[in-house]
Amino acid sequence: xxxxxxxxxxxRVGIGVETVRFYEREGLVASPPRSASGYRLFxxxxxxxxxxxxxxxxxxxxxxxxxxxxxxxxxxxxxxDDVREIAVARLAxxxxxxxxLRRIAEVLGRLVTACDADRDTxxxxxxxxxxxxxxxx
Amino acid sequence: xxxxxxxxxxxRVGIGVETVRFYEREGLVASPPRSASGYRLFxxxxxxxxxxxxxxxxxxxxxxxxxxxxxxxxxxxxxxDDVREIAVARLAxxxxxxxxLRRIAEVLGRLVTACDADRDTxxxxxxxxxxxxxxxx
DNA sequence: CTTGACCCCGTACCTGGGTACAGGGATTAG
DNA sequence: CTAATCCCTGTACCCAGGTACGGGGTCAAG
Numbered sequence: 001x002x003x004x005x006x007x008x009x010x011x012r013v014g015i016g017v018e019t020v021r022f023y024e025r026e027g028l029v030a031s032p033p034r035s036a037s038g039y040r041l042f043x044x045x046x047x048x049x050x051x052x053x054x055x056x057x058x059x060x061x062x063x064x065x066x067x068x069x070x071x072x073x074x075x076x077x078x079x080x081d082d083v084r085e086i087a088v089a090r091l092a093x094x095x096x097x098x099x100x101l102r103r104i105a106e107v108l109g110r111l112v113t114a115c116d117a118d119r120d121t122x123x124x125x126x127x128x129x130x131x132x133x134x135x136x137x
Numbered sequence: 138x139x140x141x142x143x144x145x146x147x148x149r150v151g152i153g154v155e156t157v158r159f160y161e162r163e164g165l166v167a168s169p170p171r172s173a174s175g176y177r178l179f180x181x182x183x184x185x186x187x188x189x190x191x192x193x194x195x196x197x198x199x200x201x202x203x204x205x206x207x208x209x210x211x212x213x214x215x216x217x218d219d220v221r222e223i224a225v226a227r228l229a230x231x232x233x234x235x236x237x238l239r240r241i242a243e244v245l246g247r248l249v250t251a252c253d254a255d256r257d258t259x260x261x262x263x264x265x266x267x268x269x270x271x272x273x274x
Numbered sequence: 275c276t277t278g279a280c281c282c283c284g285t286a287c288c289t290g291g292g293t294a295c296a297g298g299g300a301t302t303a304g
Numbered sequence: 305c306t307a308a309t310c311c312c313t314g315t316a317c318c319c320a321g322g323t324a325c326g327g328g329g330t331c332a333a334g
Contacts, residue, residue, distance in 0.1 A: 005311075006312095037299075037300055062291095087252070095242055109228060112221060115217060115221045116221075
């Protein structure tokens, strides 16, 4: 069980030193013991924990949710239900955002197409579509 | 062409008074003339302009982009090409975000499914999947 | 004439997730 | 021995897009 300096940990996880300190302040990784001169000496599993944080972040979990997942991880038993609940909530959220964006993409797509079709007229169909009531400023 | 107080404008557009002032500071709506006592007296077309801002925001345009669209709107001629360019860029952006989210949703969906299938074991498949040692989700 | 709703300005604050100094001490390679 | 890298703390700042607050002036109704 080697001890790692903050820079080493950061390099291994692929994040910045400042970010590691930030995560420590935020309680996402335990405050490690210090050397005589005050340097942080992280145990191996701090690296695992920080990788967990990164992976979860890639899945769109907020730091708050990640904190919950980490808490649940070290608690025994029925925690799986709680974890599942968080994942389901996140999934619903992601799907809602996809639906929103898809609606927006559709409108934008139509605008661009209209623009292509109408290339020679003076009026811009895109602006007209966003502001139907304003014809000429 | 009536003149409207800021509160009236805000009500008509469906935003807050503070937001109207913020948009004025940001140059999204012109600074209106004032009454003798310093009240803003917005012309009718300020309401239209602010509605334009809101609609464009719903389509995911940033305030910077909306400023550009508004500038283009009052300029004649070939502005349509510029408008189209902004819309195309925004569309590409939206589609990229959809792709990202879809990937995330897929992973989350698999995790929840795994959790359902594995309800009686002690290990939580979700946590295992996020954990670094099982890094191929 | 007073009450309450409205308006003014300027500035500070919020969210999330970090990033960037400034001003020091520690460690290590040459 | 010295210079280059580390590391420490604390504070401030970044992004967008607002939101809130404090301390005041104004306007219409009753």
